[in-house]
Amino acid sequence: MAASSLAFVARRGEPELVVPAGPTPRELKRLSDLDDQESLRFYRSVIYFYRASPSRPRADEDPARVIRDGLARALVHYYPIAGRIREIMPGRKLVVDCTGEGVVFVEADADVSLDEFGDALCPPVPCAGELLCLPESNSAAVVDRPLLYVQVTRLRCGGFVFSIQVCHSLVDAPGTTQFLQAVGELGGGGMEAPRVRPVWARELLDARDPPRPDYHHPEYELMANAADDKLRPGDRLAHRAFRFGPEEIASLREQLPPRTRARCSRFLIVSAFVWRCRTVALEYEPGDEVRFMFVVNARGKRDRPLPKGFYGNALTLGVAQTTAGELCSGPLGRAVELIAAAKARIASDDYAQSVADALVLRGRPRFTTARTYLVTDLTKSNLHEVDLGWGMPVYGGPATTTLATFHIPVPGGGITVPMCLPPRAMERFAANVRAGLSQASSRRGRPGNVESAVQSNL
Incomplete structure (x- = not known):
C-alpha cells in the first residue's frame, strides 16, 4: 500500500492527566522575553515511529505504560511543564504557574503496521490526525491549559508511534529533545535521574532596562505592500517533500564560484536553491522584496554561554533580503552570498540580548511572514535521536507541514525539504527543481538522479 493512500482510525482511550511522580515546588516562574513573543504562542508537534524491540523483557512490552511512567518521573525534574501558563497585566507577560496539574496523555491502538507508512517518512506524516492528541x-491560545499533550499509538506489528504537542512558549527544539531524552532515561532506560539536569535561567534572555537593541532586526519589520502576497490564509495547499542526496548537493555546489564552493555548507546550498525555485514558482513581480528567514540557536556562545541543561527558547532569526528580480535572475552563488551574509550578521555573542530588547521595545511583534521563506535546520539537531528504550526511531521530527519548513536529515547525508504551496505554484516549483538539478548535472558532465530530489507526499 502506498503511504499516500493509507487510511485507518486509531482507537483512543480516554485522555488522562499524568502528574509528577513526586512532590514539586508550587511557584510562579517567569518566562523570558524570547519565550513570550507572540510568534511562539502555539503548540509544536513532533512525532516518532519505533519498531518493536526483541530485546525488551515481556514485562516492558507496553510502550504506553513505560512512557507514562517516564513522563511522571521526568515531570519531577521538569515540573514547570506540569503547570499552566498565566498572563500578567499590564503587558501580557507570560509566567508559568507550577501547579503540578499534569500533562495530557492518551493511549491508542491502530490496526496498521509500521511498514504501511512507507519507507520515506517525512511531513506531512500519513494520517497524522489519528496519531496526534489535538488537531493541528x-x-x-496557550494560557490556562495543559502545556504538553502526548499520544502513544500501538501498531499491529508491535511497533508504536509516540507523538507530542508542546507549547512553544516553554521550550524550543533542543529543549524539547532534552526533555524527551529524560523521559526515555527515566522510563525505558531505568535511570534514577536524567543525565542532563534541567536549568530554568530564563532571566538570561530578558531585555535590559531600559531596552537598547544593538542590531537591526528586520525579522520584526513589515515590508512594503505586505498585504499583497501570493500566499493567503485559507488557501488550498499542496504538500510535497523534496529530497536532496549527496549527488544532488554536489551538483549544485559545482554551480558556485571556486572561492565559495569549498566553504559552502549543505544548509547554504540547499537553502539558496530552494529559495530561488520557490520565488520563481510564486511569480512575484521583479521589484517585490522577498526574504529568506532561518532559525539560529543562541546556545554555545563563548562570551555569553547559556548553562548546560537550559531548555527554554534560545532561538533567533536571520534574514536575507533582496528583490525577486535580483534573486531569480542572478546566479545561485549570489543567493548563497546573501544567506551567508545574513548568518554572519547575527553571529555575535550578544545578538540574542538585542533580540530580547527589540521585542520588548516594540511590544512583542510577530515576525514577518509576507513574501518570506522560513526554514528551521534540523540536520544538526538530535531531535530525531530520542531513545525511549526501543532504540533509535525510524523517523523523528515534525508531523505536519506549514508554509514554514524544515531541513530534515536522511540516511546517507541527504536532506529532505517539505514544501507547502498552492497547487499550481507547487507544479512550477517541482519543475524548477528538476530543471535546476538537470542543469547542475549537465555542467558536471553526468546525468545525475534528478528524480530522487522530488518525492511526492500528497
Whole structure:
C-alpha cells in the first residue's frame, strides 16, 4: 500500500492527566522575553515511529505504560511543564504557574503496521490526525491549559508511534529533545535521574532596562505592500517533500564560484536553491522584496554561554533580503552570498540580548511572514535521536507541514525539504527543481538522479 493512500482510525482511550511522580515546588516562574513573543504562542508537534524491540523483557512490552511512567518521573525534574501558563497585566507577560496539574496523555491502538507508512517518512506524516492528541492549529491560545499533550499509538506489528504537542512558549527544539531524552532515561532506560539536569535561567534572555537593541532586526519589520502576497490564509495547499542526496548537493555546489564552493555548507546550498525555485514558482513581480528567514540557536556562545541543561527558547532569526528580480535572475552563488551574509550578521555573542530588547521595545511583534521563506535546520539537531528504550526511531521530527519548513536529515547525508504551496505554484516549483538539478548535472558532465530530489507526499 502506498503511504499516500493509507487510511485507518486509531482507537483512543480516554485522555488522562499524568502528574509528577513526586512532590514539586508550587511557584510562579517567569518566562523570558524570547519565550513570550507572540510568534511562539502555539503548540509544536513532533512525532516518532519505533519498531518493536526483541530485546525488551515481556514485562516492558507496553510502550504506553513505560512512557507514562517516564513522563511522571521526568515531570519531577521538569515540573514547570506540569503547570499552566498565566498572563500578567499590564503587558501580557507570560509566567508559568507550577501547579503540578499534569500533562495530557492518551493511549491508542491502530490496526496498521509500521511498514504501511512507507519507507520515506517525512511531513506531512500519513494520517497524522489519528496519531496526534489535538488537531493541528496555529492558535495563539496557550494560557490556562495543559502545556504538553502526548499520544502513544500501538501498531499491529508491535511497533508504536509516540507523538507530542508542546507549547512553544516553554521550550524550543533542543529543549524539547532534552526533555524527551529524560523521559526515555527515566522510563525505558531505568535511570534514577536524567543525565542532563534541567536549568530554568530564563532571566538570561530578558531585555535590559531600559531596552537598547544593538542590531537591526528586520525579522520584526513589515515590508512594503505586505498585504499583497501570493500566499493567503485559507488557501488550498499542496504538500510535497523534496529530497536532496549527496549527488544532488554536489551538483549544485559545482554551480558556485571556486572561492565559495569549498566553504559552502549543505544548509547554504540547499537553502539558496530552494529559495530561488520557490520565488520563481510564486511569480512575484521583479521589484517585490522577498526574504529568506532561518532559525539560529543562541546556545554555545563563548562570551555569553547559556548553562548546560537550559531548555527554554534560545532561538533567533536571520534574514536575507533582496528583490525577486535580483534573486531569480542572478546566479545561485549570489543567493548563497546573501544567506551567508545574513548568518554572519547575527553571529555575535550578544545578538540574542538585542533580540530580547527589540521585542520588548516594540511590544512583542510577530515576525514577518509576507513574501518570506522560513526554514528551521534540523540536520544538526538530535531531535530525531530520542531513545525511549526501543532504540533509535525510524523517523523523528515534525508531523505536519506549514508554509514554514524544515531541513530534515536522511540516511546517507541527504536532506529532505517539505514544501507547502498552492497547487499550481507547487507544479512550477517541482519543475524548477528538476530543471535546476538537470542543469547542475549537465555542467558536471553526468546525468545525475534528478528524480530522487522530488518525492511526492500528497
